[in-house]
C-alpha cells in the first residue's frame with residue numbers, strides 16, 4: 519500500500535513561501551524530473567521523503583512580459599505555453615521544440631529545467647548566452663542571480679530552502695540586431711536527450727564583432743562557456759579569418775572535456791561540439807549585417 523505523504527497546494531505564492539520558510543519541502547512544478555528521480559519500479563508510487571509543495575498552478579509564476587528591453591518569463595510557464603507566446607524568442611522556441619514530446623511539454627517548465635540543472639538541459643545553453651538572470655523570492659525578499667552562478671553542478675543549484683525561482687529574465691532581448699543559433703544533436707530531432715547542444719549569440723557592428731557568446735551543453739558537468747575566449751573575438755572583422763577560427767576552436771578544444779555515457783562517447787561529443795562551433799563561426803547569414 520502507498521505511504522501517506524503531506525502535500526501542499528496553496529492558492530498564492532505568498533502562502534507557499536511562508537510554508538517553505540517553516541518546513542523543508544520538495545518543490546514540484548511540472549514534476550517531469552522529480553517523478554523520474556524518485557521512481558523505484560513500475561506501478562510503485564515515487565517515494566519522496568519530504569512534504570511536497572505544488573507550485574505549477576500559481577499565477578504569480580506564469581507571467582510573461584516585456585519590461586523595457588528585457589523579457590521576463592514566469593518560472594512555471596510550461597513549454598507548450600511558451601511555444602504559444604509571441605514574446606518568446608524564436609531560438610528559445612527552437613530549443614523547446616526539441617524537448618521530449620508534447621505530453622511532457624504540456625507539464626515541464628522552464629524553471630524546472632533550470633532548477634534540475636542537468637548538464638543536458640536543453641534550454642540551458644541558450645539561457646547562458648542570453649546572460650539570463652534568475653529572480654528568486656523568499657519571505658525575506660527577492661534576489662537576482664546570474665544563471666551561471668546559480669547552476670553549480672549536475673542537479674546542484676544555489677537555492678536556499680525557503681526560496682522559489684519566480685522569473686527568468688533575458689536582458690536586452692528586445693534590443694534587436696543579435697543573431698542567435700541553437701543546435702542540438704540527439705538520436706532524434708525531438709524526444710531524445712542531447713548528446714551535445716550548442717548556443718551561439720553574435721552582434722555585429724560596422725563589419726566587426728561587437729558581442730559574441732558561446733555555450734555548449736552535455737559536454738561537462740554544467741554548460742561550458744568562457745568569457746575569456748569570447749573576449750578574444752570582440753572587435754574582429756567579419757568574416758573571421760581561417761587563422762582566427764582555428765585559434766578559437768583550439769581554445770575551446772582545451773576546455774571541452776566530455777565523458778562517455780549511455781548516450782554517447784566523449785570523442786564523439788567533443789568532435790561534434792567543435793564542428794558546431796566552426797559552423798557558427800563560419801555562418802554566412804549574419805556576415806552582411
Ligand SMILES: Cc1cc2nc3c(=O)[nH]c(=O)nc-3n(C[C@H](O)[C@H](O)[C@H](O)COP(=O)(O)OP(=O)(O)OC[C@H]3O[C@@H](n4cnc5c(N)ncnc54)[C@H](O)[C@@H]3O)c2cc1C
Nearest residue numbers: 547548549550551552617618626627630631633639640683
Ligand atoms: C520522458 C521525458 C523526456 C524528457 N526530455 C527532455 C529533453 O529532451 N530535454 C530536456 O532538457 N529535458 C527533458 N526532460 C526533463 C524535464 O522534462 C525538464 O527538465 C523540465 O523542464 C522539468 O520541468 P518540471 O517543471 O517538470 O520540473 P520538476 O520535475 O517539477 O522540478 C525539477 C527540479 O526543479 C525544482 N523546481 C522546479 N521549479 C522550481 C521553481 N520555480 N523554484 C525552485 N525550484 C524549482 C524541483 O524542486 C526539482 O528539484 C524529460 C523528462 C521526461 C520525463
